[in-house]
Amino acid sequence: MKPYAYPDAAGHFGKYGGNFVSETLSFAIEELKEAYAHYQNDPEFIREFNYELAHFVGRPSPVYHAARMSREMGGAQIYLKREDLNHTGAHKINNTIGQALLAKRMGKPRVIAETGAGQHGVATATICARYGLECVVYMGSVDVKRQSPNVYRMKLLGATVVPVESGSKTLKDALNEAMRDWVANVDNTFYIIGTVAGPHPYPMMVRDFQSIIGKECIEQMPKHLGKAEKQPDAVIACVGGGSNAMGIFHPYIPFENTRLIGVEAAGEGLDSGKHSASIQRGQPGVLHGNRTYVLQDDNGQIIETHSVSAGLDYPGVGPEHAWLADLKRAEYVGITDKEALDAFHYLCRAEGIIAALESSHAVAHAMKMAKTMRTDQSILVNLSGRGDKDIGTVADVSGADFYCRPSCRGESVKGGQVVEFKR
Numbered sequence: 001m002k003p004y005a006y007p008d009a010a011g012h013f014g015k016y017g018g019n020f021v022s023e024t025l026s027f028a029i030e031e032l033k034e035a036y037a038h039y040q041n042d043p044e045f046i047r048e049f050n051y052e053l054a055h056f057v058g059r060p061s062p063v064y065h066a067a068r069m070s071r072e073m074g075g076a077q078i079y080l081k082r083e084d085l086n087h088t089g090a091h092k093i094n095n096t097i098g099q100a101l102l103a104k105r106m107g108k109p110r111v112i113a114e115t116g117a118g119q120h121g122v123a124t125a126t127i128c129a130r131y132g133l134e135c136v137v138y139m140g141s142v143d144v145k146r147q148s149p150n151v152y153r154m155k156l157l158g159a160t161v162v163p164v165e166s167g168s169k170t171l172k173d174a175l176n177e178a179m180r181d182w183v184a185n186v187d188n189t190f191y192i193i194g195t196v197a198g199p200h201p202y203p204m205m206v207r208d209f210q211s212i213i214g215k216e217c218i219e220q221m222p223k224h225l226g227k228a229e230k231q232p233d234a235v236i237a238c239v240g241g242g243s244n245a246m247g248i249f250h251p252y253i254p255f256e257n258t259r260l261i262g263v264e265a266a267g268e269g270l271d272s273g274k275h276s277a278s279i280q281r282g283q284p285g286v287l288h289g290n291r292t293y294v295l296q297d298d299n300g301q302i303i304e305t306h307s308v309s310a311g312l313d314y315p316g317v318g319p320e321h322a323w324l325a326d327l328k329r330a331e332y333v334g335i336t337d338k339e340a341l342d343a344f345h346y347l348c349r350a351e352g353i354i355a356a357l358e359s360s361h362a363v364a365h366a367m368k369m370a371k372t373m374r375t376d377q378s379i380l381v382n383l384s385g386r387g388d389k390d391i392g393t394v395a396d397v398s399g400a401d402f403y404c405r406p407s408c409r410g411e412s413v414k415g416g417q418v419v420e421f422k423r
């Protein structure tokens with residue numbers, strides 16, 4: 001493989017990415033580009049970022065060998081990168097710290113953000129509380145309902161949560177609304193985007209801040225695998241906008257023997273029309289300031305997406321994923337709502353970990369794939385967040401009759417098969 005050096009100076013990942021913004025925003029974008037270009041190499045900025053990651057977030061997050069799950073699948077060894085153990089419960093905080101440190105240095109006292117599952121909103125509200133910045137979070141009103149504990153958390157942290165009633169009332173509409181606020185308030189406001197989307201430099205900048213995940217894994221995996229140079233055969237992560245996936249993928253791009261697999265939400269099935277699989281079922285188009293794969297109809301209208309997990313419910317995807325898909329350096333697959341829920345329940349019972357529904361998509365694919373591999377091979381899964389925020393959704397969908405391993409009915413475990421559990 002040729003050396004991988006993307007994006008170019010204009011923010012292009014091949015034919016994706018770039019900068020599609022209005023006149024009013026181009027000044028703010030230029031200002032941000034210059035600030036990031038300067039501070040990303042500033043030793044004091046780097047020192048403060050690393051200090052916060054260690055002392056406020058609790059990094060490095062561990063890599064955990066899910067030995068029981070691996071044994072029950074009967075194939076590859078499965079390892080979990082525990083981003084769920086970060087302060088605020090997900091990978092999102094890595095990025096919000098980086099951007100909030102930039103906001104402080106750029107003299108912007110007001111921060112705005114969009115949020116889907118509420119995790120980015122909570123991470124932003126948290127860091128704004130810590131640094132004494134004003135915080136306004138835009139959130140689709142559908143998400144406000146299905147993620148009410150996170151809404152309350154943001155309020156506790158002193159943020160203003162603005163429910164967005166336009167469109168599908170989910171993440172993409174919250175993003176539109178936040179962009180509108182930014183246009184009106186560029187002088188005093190910093191927009192913290194929560195994923196590797198948006199106009200350049202956001203996809204690159206968010207990726208850089210999240211790359212701490214993959215960098216740590218490259219140090220941690222050889223210790224688990226017992227050889228100084230050994231890395232996993234596959235790295236798997238769920239893809240909404242794609243930030244936890246880019247964070248773990250990017251440092252692994254030069255490791256050609258490590259397959260990179262992104263898991264999109266297949267909802268009720270990739271051919272059901274009710275999913276959020278932008279790479280697998282989308283077409284190139286422009287969304288939220290960059291060129292990428294977008295779920296759209298023949299007239300270029302955005303199609304309403306569906307996923308049981310609010311954090312994956314986005315009709316676009318970070319432009320670097322579009323490029324990695326075209327380059328075939330990363331592969332993209334789908335996991336349905338039901339498969340993700342099964343994996344969610346399985347991980348609770350088999351390993352004592354309540355994972356986010358988003359992360360459960362990655363776990364589900366790892367479970368499928370492990371069965372096809374040898375026991376001396378390994379899979380690293382990015383467990384992007386914890387599932388406490390999802391227990392209401394899970395209770396609604398699964399009810400009292402949920403899925404679990406046969407052993408919870410007193411039967412023997414056969415190959416980790418997940419069966420229906422009736423009380």
Ligand SMILES: *Cc1c(COP(=O)(O)O)cnc(C)c1O
Nearest residue numbers: 119240241242243244311358385
């Ligand atoms: C937000 C979120 C995601 C999806 O966002 P990406 O940018 O694709 O990472 C995945 N998992 C968790 C736990 C999240 O909070």
